[in-house]
Amino acid sequence: MNDDIPFALPLMGAEEEEAARRVIRSRWLTTGKEALAFEEEFAAFLAPRHEAPPLAALAVNSATAGLHLALEALGAGNGGTVLVPSLTFTSTAEVARYLGAEPVLIDVKPGTFHIDPEALERTLDRLCRGLPAYPPRNGGGAGFGPTGRPQAVMPVHYGGLPCDMAAILEICRRRGVKVIEDAAHAFPSELPGGEFAGTLGDAGVFSFYATKTITTGEGGMVVTRDREIARRVSLMRLHGIDRQVWNRYTDRKASWYYEVVEPGYKYNMPDILAAIGRVQLGRAREFLAMRLAIARRYDDAFRHEARLAIPPTGPGDARHLYPLSLDAALDRDALIDTLKERGIGVSVHFIPLHLMPWYKNRYGFEAGDFPASLDRFKREISLPIWPGMTENQINRVADEVLSLVHR
Ligand SMILES: Cc1ncc(COP(=O)(O)O)c(C=O)c1O
Helix, strand or coil, X not given: CCCCECCCCCCCCHHHHHHHHHHHXXXXXXXXXXXXXXXXXXXXXXXXXXXXXXXXXXXXXXXXHHHHHHHHHCCCCCCCEEEEECCCCHHHHHHHHHCCCEEEEECECCCCCCECHHHHHHHHHHHHCCCCCECCCCCCCCCECCCCCEEEECCECHHHCCCCHHHHHHHHHHCCCEEEEECCCCCCCECCCCCECCCCCXXXXXXXECCCCCCCECCEEEEECCHHHHHHHHHHCECCECCCCCCCCCCCCCXXXXXXXXXXXXXXXXXXXXXXXXXXXXXXXXXXXXXXHHHHHHHHHHCCCCCXXXXXXXXXXXXXXXEEEECCCCXXXXXXXXXXXXXXXXXXXXXXXXXXXXXXXXHCCCHHHCHHHHHHHHHEEECCCCXXXXXXXXXXXXXXXXXXXXX
16 A cells, blocks of 8 residues: 655545536536635635625636736736745746736745745835845945836735734835735634734735645635725636626526627636535635644644754644744755655745746846745755644654654
8 A cells, every 4th residue: 555645635525526516517617606606605704794895705717817817906017016025936926027017026034934024115115216126235336126116015924824914014005005915825814803814905815726725626716805906807817808708608688798898818717616616615624623733743743853943833824834944954855855765745835936047037136135035945844734634644754754853
């Protein structure tokens, strides 16, 4: 029997199968009733219905698509700048380029995996004064990087732990800059006051990619209380067509007539995925409890080991990842290789964007430009933390890591 422990494994079963079958039997395969129901249920999960202004949820086919749409709805583009953490997946930054804006990288706060509000404020001030985003390396000149007006900030709730949104919102509001939360990892991240990460900025975007906390294989959700953003995202996710036309072939009352008012995109979520998403949504709290229990077990195993640092945590942590930090003296890459040989899948989150060839070449970055991100990256391994892991599997991961650290 193969007793390998994968890095990630979605928990799916008879209910998800039945949901997919229901859609296949209905023979309505594209966006339809299931997607509408998923949106309503998702919004209701995150915000009470009676709340004003109401939270709109708009299903899309990936978080990348959702980030693109949210940024487009804010009017970002044409040489403006969009500020994102350097320690993130490329989606967060690449969507700025789709629109002709320039991503500007911000270092993480030392000792955390989250965008540093102080560094964010300094960079916003440079951009507002017309200076290049990055200060000069050796004291001389005006600096380097894009100079465009800041149009949006996209903090990432890395690993499901909410960013310091109070600080970020205050900094951005004072300068009239919009905030789109990259909540790809953060479902559900409930803060002590009952609010959820992803609902605090001008818009938030969740991912249902195969490894995420709930999954539809591929998929995403944009949430916003801003009616104009909701209207624009809804328009642009389906070709820029001026009204809902998904039922125009089957509903007697629906007209064949429609108008294209913008050159939009093809980002809608099909009903098979939405039906699976509805089941997963119903299991989100159960999955969260399982991830929290795994994280507790890992914390207990590693807390007293001097050469390991357990992940920072705090209120609302959805524990999508378990990013363990190794002492700099340990060979992180060799440890990953050995774990792999022993059948344990691990990953690294993330290779900072400033090390990636495209970003490095376009903006002239050096490895040391974002020292906190670089330090985090070099020492980090993400351990398996998926719902359904058995006690044995959790213990085996912890024991293998400890045995390698002690070698
Ligand atoms: C921080 C972050 N943002 C955005 C995305 C994009 O999500 P999707 O694959 O749904 O487009 C990911 C995916 O891994 C991510 O990690």
